[in-house]
Amino acid sequence: MNNQSVIKIHPMDNVAIALSDLPQGFLLPLDGKxxxxxxxxxxxxxxxxxxxLKMHIS
Structure with a gap:
């Protein structure tokens, strides 16, 4: 994964780990969304x- 905000250890993982503090309203690109x-x-x-699934996805 090329995103510097979060990391997924394996592409099939169902979790991502925040690499830094992410503020409310932050637009997080993840898995093509x-x-x-x-x-x-x-x-x-x-x-x-x-x-x-509970968050607003653009």
Missing amino acids: EITLQQQVLSGIRLPSQLF
């Missing part, structure tokens, strides 16, 4: 793919 974070995500937090 752009996700608007509804709350701040701190560095090191795992973001499960189920969480993305």
Whole structure:
């Protein structure tokens, strides 16, 4: 994955890990989609793919 905001260890993983603090409203490109974070995500937090279903996806 080429995104510097988060990392997925393996493409089939169902979680991504924040590499830095991400503010509320941050547009997170992930798996070919752009996700608007509804709350701040701190560095090191795992973001499960189920969480993305609850977020606004552009």
